[in-house]
Amino acid sequence: MPVEIVKERYSSKVGTITLGATKEQGGTRTHTVTVGGDSTLPFLHFEGEVPNPPVVAIEICDRVPEWNPSLLEHYRDVVGDPAAWAQKAVEYGADLIFLRLSSADPELGDSSPEKCADTVKKVLGAVGVPLIVVGSGVDDKDNIVLPAVAEAAAGENLLMGIAEQDNYKTLTAACMVHKHNIIALSPIDINICKQLNILINEMNMPLDRIVIDPSVGALGYGIEYTYSIMERIRLGALQGDRMLAMPVICGIGYEAWRAKEANAPVSDFPGWGDQKDRSILWEAVTASGFIQAGGHIIIMRHPEAVKLVKNNIKQLMAK
Amino acid sequence: MGLTGLDIYKQLPKKNCGECGPPTCLAFAMALASGKAALESCPYVSDAAKENLGAASAPPIRLVKIGTAPNEVAIGDETVIFRHDKTFFHETGVAILVGSDLDDAALDAKIAKINDLKFERVGLKYTVNLVAIKQVGGGADEYAAFVKKVADKTSLALILMTDSADAMGKAAEAVAARKPLLYGATVENLDAMLALAKKHTVPLTIHGKDLDETAALAEKASAAGVKDVILDAGQRETAKVLVALTQCRRLAIKKKFRPLGFPTIAVTSEEDPLAEIVQASVYVAKYASIVVIKTDVKEQVLPLLTLRQNVYTDPQKPIQVEAKLNAVGAATTDSPVYVTTNFSLTYYTVEGEVSASKIPAWILSVGTDGTSVLTAWAAGKFTSESIAAAVKSSGVEEKVGHRNIIIPGYVAVLSGKLGELTGWKVLVGPREAAGIPAFAKQRFSA
Numbered sequence A: 001m002p003v004e005i006v007k008e009r010y011s012s013k014v015g016t017i018t019l020g021a022t023k024e025q026g027g028t029r030t031h032t033v034t035v036g037g038d039s040t041l042p043f044l045h046f047e048g049e050v051p052n053p054p055v056v057a058i059e060i061c062d063r064v065p066e067w068n069p070s071l072l073e074h075y076r077d078v079v080g081d082p083a084a085w086a087q088k089a090v091e092y093g094a095d096l097i098f099l100r101l102s103s104a105d106p107e108l109g110d111s112s113p114e115k116c117a118d119t120v121k122k123v124l125g126a127v128g129v130p131l132i133v134v135g136s137g138v139d140d141k142d143n144i145v146l147p148a149v150a151e152a153a154a155g156e157n158l159l160m161g162i163a164e165q166d167n168y169k170t171l172t173a174a175c176m177v178h179k180h181n182i183i184a185l186s187p188i189d190i191n192i193c194k195q196l197n198i199l200i201n202e203m204n205m206p207l208d209r210i211v212i213d214p215s216v217g218a219l220g221y222g223i224e225y226t227y228s229i230m231e232r233i234r235l236g237a238l239q240g241d242r243m244l245a246m247p248v249i250c251g252i253g254y255e256a257w258r259a260k261e262a263n264a265p266v267s268d269f270p271g272w273g274d275q276k277d278r279s280i281l282w283e284a285v286t287a288s289g290f291i292q293a294g295g296h297i298i299i300m301r302h303p304e305a306v307k308l309v310k311n312n313i314k315q316l317m318a319k
Numbered sequence B: 001m002g003l004t005g006l007d008i009y010k011q012l013p014k015k016n017c018g019e020c021g022p023p024t025c026l027a028f029a030m031a032l033a034s035g036k037a038a039l040e041s042c043p044y045v046s047d048a049a050k051e052n053l054g055a056a057s058a059p060p061i062r063l064v065k066i067g068t069a070p071n072e073v074a075i076g077d078e079t080v081i082f083r084h085d086k087t088f089f090h091e092t093g094v095a096i097l098v099g100s101d102l103d104d105a106a107l108d109a110k111i112a113k114i115n116d117l118k119f120e121r122v123g124l125k126y127t128v129n130l131v132a133i134k135q136v137g138g139g140a141d142e143y144a145a146f147v148k149k150v151a152d153k154t155s156l157a158l159i160l161m162t163d164s165a166d167a168m169g170k171a172a173e174a175v176a177a178r179k180p181l182l183y184g185a186t187v188e189n190l191d192a193m194l195a196l197a198k199k200h201t202v203p204l205t206i207h208g209k210d211l212d213e214t215a216a217l218a219e220k221a222s223a224a225g226v227k228d229v230i231l232d233a234g235q236r237e238t239a240k241v242l243v244a245l246t247q248c249r250r251l252a253i254k255k256k257f258r259p260l261g262f263p264t265i266a267v268t269s270e271e272d273p274l275a276e277i278v279q280a281s282v283y284v285a286k287y288a289s290i291v292v293i294k295t296d297v298k299e300q301v302l303p304l305l306t307l308r309q310n311v312y313t314d315p316q317k318p319i320q321v322e323a324k325l326n327a328v329g330a331a332t333t334d335s336p337v338y339v340t341t342n343f344s345l346t347y348y349t350v351e352g353e354v355s356a357s358k359i360p361a362w363i364l365s366v367g368t369d370g371t372s373v374l375t376a377w378a379a380g381k382f383t384s385e386s387i388a389a390a391v392k393s394s395g396v397e398e399k400v401g402h403r404n405i406i407i408p409g410y411v412a413v414l415s416g417k418l419g420e421l422t423g424w425k426v427l428v429g430p431r432e433a434a435g436i437p438a439f440a441k442q443r444f445s446a
């Protein structure tokens, strides 16, 4: 009995964004990475296009982070040297490098804008993949660091963050002038998400250079809120809402590795089993959930989790 | 096609007696139309109306039960494609696969591990639900004997997995009282399997090679009077399973396509246990009513069950913790006191950070109907008065010798009034829980 399958008709699609620039394009990347362009829900190849697979950015840091030893041991030889760390991340399969300039934080080293810009240059020199660069999270400091980074990396077509509703102007201006792309972060709220995209766009930043960060939670810690917000963002994009039609970035690694379940040794919670696989899967299942909800750029940490997620993406892209 | 609430209302007795649950016939009709009620709930409905309404008022996806109380697994009866449209109602049943070629010692060990797949986190309890017993070699009698052994060792619900009608017949006979799921009927064995499902009144999996064949077989099952059906549309590759599960859900809900109006089952194909869990996570997120996995290792199963709990949380009903004073670590009369709300997510985020600070403390969760700090504050549920009342009723005054209380940075405005009402010194903590370890280290480390 031939079943007539249900194909939804959507009027629009998610925009695409290309990160990085090759020599011909004015940068130094060996290749660029394009995400977005979906004209259906995640991986429903029968009713629309999924032209670009979700990509994995591996997170690195410009200081020795307080990560769980079981995670940090995979980067033992390279922590403290962002360029070497970036190379290691590429070996582990990173499509992009996500560089967090934590050392700019006044409490964590207070690195100067020049030093941060220099770090970014070194990472660019060490790897050929495109770069995502975010500040330390201290707004006042980031507002002097990120413009310096944007200038030093002019032509590289970075993705830079983080713009928020109460602090987006400086970064937007820097990205405009030096032709980078911007991460717009909203607190699990679809209206603020739209509003912030409008505000950034009003400064003449083209919509196709904005990436949405909807604020993700970890598995077990509110993943479902963002999951539903992301499903609604995707549906909005497909129904023609231009202010929701940007690719979505999900900071999985940071969140998953904050969870007790990723860190607690089995001696603390005998009922939860061994910490090693538990932590890897905490990160990988968090990522898998958000990939199902429509994530395009997945920021991760553990190389084993990265491998699992890339395998999952490959399977989902098979038609 | 679906009838409207008014169409249905016209056929009801209009006694408005309320015995069906909703107070009036009209309310009941509306509930029927949206698949939220069953016609049988009205004792007075006429036979003619039953005839007219029976098919139309059936829920788009049938509720099917496997096993017996207290471990009965109820699946299906879903009404939406997206959880934000309402909620997903019946959590994916997680089944662990056991091959019938295990010897006694290996079986004992395996079942002990499966029975131990019980977890507690953030105040919630998670368990796996079923044991899927697959025939691997051996004859019908051996399989039946093996199934009996498993049934004696676990109280979880059972899935009998064999294509052999002979083996299924003997195994079903042996454990019929446990109301197992038979898996399953294929083109080759359909009639024999239908007969077994009817004989023992147990649910049956319809296993076609694709959606078309599955729908055709399911229709035959309905025609033969087998109502409790579970669908396996035959796919094993991740992307294809995703499509099949999505189509079953869409066809049932959007088209009221009866042949596929049943719960679904997905079986993993990945051999590496970690890859298997990631694969299964796709099926849990996207509509599988049952997922069958091979791994029985705690640290691998917990993440999957956690995802299930998240996806099936009702978006309209936040999970709450009890409003009370809680000790984190070996808290003493000198330990700091943090205040937060009783929204489970908020509470456990704070608790996680307080415990990460390694400084034992008390957390006072204030009853805010399960809303977060800012939402509760905006709604007038997290106020100087409500916190002061919680300080009084929680017994914290006897538990600590000092009189200092830490409130979330977002509600710093409450400080003055709260101080007046309680006589306690109010410290303004960080806005986000993530700031607690640094805050605690600075303030309270010796």
Ligand code: SF4
Pocket (backbone or CB within 6 Å): B012, B013, B014, B015, B016, B017, B018, B019, B020, B021, B022, B023, B024, B025, B028, B041, B042, B043, B044, B045
């Ligand atoms: S039980 Fe029947 S008659 Fe009574 S209110 Fe419900 S629908 Fe109406």
